[in-house]
Amino acid sequence: MLEAKNWIGGEWMSASGADMMVHNPSQVQDEVGVVHLSGERDMLHAGEAAKKAFKGWGETNLPARGEILYRIARLLEEELDDVARVASLEMGKPISEMKGEVRRGVHLLRYYAGEGVRAVGTVIPHSQDRVLHYTKRVPLGVVGVITPWNFPVAIPVWKIAPALICGNSVIWKPAEIGSLTAARLTRVFADAGLPAGVLNLVVGRGSVVGSVLLEQVELDAVSFTGSTGTGVRIAESTAKRNIKYQTEMGGKNAAVILGDADLSVAVPAVLSGAFRSAGQKCTATSRVIVEQSVFGAFADALRKEMAHIYMGNALDAESYLGPVASADQQAKVLSYVRMAREAETVGEGHARVDPSTGHYVAPLLVTGVDVESRLVQEEIFGPVATLLSAENFDDALNLANKTVFGLSAAVFTRDLQKGLRFLDEAQAGMVRINQETAGVEYQAPFGGMKMSSSHSREQGQAALDFYSQVKTCAVYYG
Numbered sequence: 001m002l003e004a005k006n007w008i009g010g011e012w013m014s015a016s017g018a019d020m021m022v023h024n025p026s027q028v029q030d031e032v033g034v035v036h037l038s039g040e041r042d043m044l045h046a047g048e049a050a051k052k053a054f055k056g057w058g059e060t061n062l063p064a065r066g067e068i069l070y071r072i073a074r075l076l077e078e079e080l081d082d083v084a085r086v087a088s089l090e091m092g093k094p095i096s097e098m099k100g101e102v103r104r105g106v107h108l109l110r111y112y113a114g115e116g117v118r119a120v121g122t123v124i125p126h127s128q129d130r131v132l133h134y135t136k137r138v139p140l141g142v143v144g145v146i147t148p149w150n151f152p153v154a155i156p157v158w159k160i161a162p163a164l165i166c167g168n169s170v171i172w173k174p175a176e177i178g179s180l181t182a183a184r185l186t187r188v189f190a191d192a193g194l195p196a197g198v199l200n201l202v203v204g205r206g207s208v209v210g211s212v213l214l215e216q217v218e219l220d221a222v223s224f225t226g227s228t229g230t231g232v233r234i235a236e237s238t239a240k241r242n243i244k245y246q247t248e249m250g251g252k253n254a255a256v257i258l259g260d261a262d263l264s265v266a267v268p269a270v271l272s273g274a275f276r277s278a279g280q281k282c283t284a285t286s287r288v289i290v291e292q293s294v295f296g297a298f299a300d301a302l303r304k305e306m307a308h309i310y311m312g313n314a315l316d317a318e319s320y321l322g323p324v325a326s327a328d329q330q331a332k333v334l335s336y337v338r339m340a341r342e343a344e345t346v347g348e349g350h351a352r353v354d355p356s357t358g359h360y361v362a363p364l365l366v367t368g369v370d371v372e373s374r375l376v377q378e379e380i381f382g383p384v385a386t387l388l389s390a391e392n393f394d395d396a397l398n399l400a401n402k403t404v405f406g407l408s409a410a411v412f413t414r415d416l417q418k419g420l421r422f423l424d425e426a427q428a429g430m431v432r433i434n435q436e437t438a439g440v441e442y443q444a445p446f447g448g449m450k451m452s453s454s455h456s457r458e459q460g461q462a463a464l465d466f467y468s469q470v471k472t473c474a475v476y477y478g
Helices: 040-059 062-078 080-091 095-117 154-165 176-191 206-215 228-240 263-279 292-306 327-340 393-401 416-425 462-466
Strands: 002-004 006-008 011-013 019-024 027-036 131-139 142-147 169-174 199-201 221-225 244-248 253-257 285-291 344-348 364-367 384-390 408-412 430-433 468-476
Touching: 002 080, 002 176, 006 040, 006 176, 019 080, 019 176, 027 080, 027 176, 040 131, 040 142, 040 169, 040 199, 040 206, 062 080, 062 095, 062 154, 062 176, 080 095, 080 176, 095 154, 142 154, 142 206, 154 169, 154 176, 154 221, 154 462, 169 176, 169 206, 176 199, 206 228, 221 228, 228 244, 253 263, 253 393, 263 285, 263 292, 263 384, 263 408, 285 292, 285 393, 292 344, 292 364, 292 384, 327 364, 327 384, 384 393, 393 416, 408 416, 416 430, 462 468
Parallel strands: 002 027, 142 169, 142 221, 169 199, 221 244, 253 285, 253 408, 285 384, 364 384, 408 430
Antiparallel strands: 006 011, 006 199, 019 027, 131 468, 344 364
């Protein structure tokens, strides 16, 4: 039986609230572990520990910080299989995909560890003689990190690693159904020798400890990934306190298939983008916009491939997708499935297990849906996608942009001119030609436009801009 406790000031501590039992979404009668939910005093204690630890960590030289991140990366790589197994048992992502996610966490840690020996400022000309004029990057202080359950390893690491290398201390509040994985990952950080109080884990409900973090703890920044509604409330709360904030929120991502597209490339990319992780990605393909000249052929190809999609237990290495993460998530997605049943079914996957044993939702692709439909406009966060017809390239581009979100978009074409136009004119923070909407490179900026993001960027060098502040220095040596 796994257990999620708080890690505060370098000690494992039982929380002051009630317990929450976690069931395996692949086999719901199986109890995976227990989460000890925290109360107000737990979060306030974490705030004090982080504040106390900040001075020493912020003054630790950058190469030394980098060496600790390298140690964390090595240990995470050694324990990859176990960390992935815990995460798959907790939230239902297939083990083969989960191992890839943990491996990405290793790469992220190494990438930011390397910042320990890279430049942190610039020398700038000065109007006066004999003045050394330069900038340097300095820490913010105490950073709050609020993470979702759909990427329980990668998203926390891509927030925590740059925060740490920049010299900040961290308070991490994971999603409730990601807490067992969070505790397992925190153990890696602790065992690798991260000083006490530099990373503090507080498990609990957002309505309780999240509110305390945002409204009472002495914070210098907050980074959040989750729903748009929660992200907007976090932005409002932190702005009132003049706390730096970063919110990554929803997506309604479009894959555009033009008449000259190579279907052998487009079909697997659309299937992967729409149905891997059971569609529980903010970058998932949920709108497939197809030029009329190829609509029939593309729909037929998708239908044929969807019949072979393997949906099964998360620990089955052959599973293309597993269950959705929880009973609540299943109920939400099935409400959209009921809407989709009123449309024309293009293709549907089937479970290779008894679907009643877990939180399974079969992959579903429908067409004949009005562009203003909730199926087309709202983020479903499940394996349900819509197929839309476009008259030509301009019509397809307009349909792709007809959303309040702007996270990711892709076009499939052999026409370089149209492809480059799409990159210029698609209203999304991440755009691609002949690649799926989901999946990003850790060394590249991640983030969206419109209601998908607070307009800053995560990962790559862009993350360092958020987790630090620039100080301008001038020294007269005449």
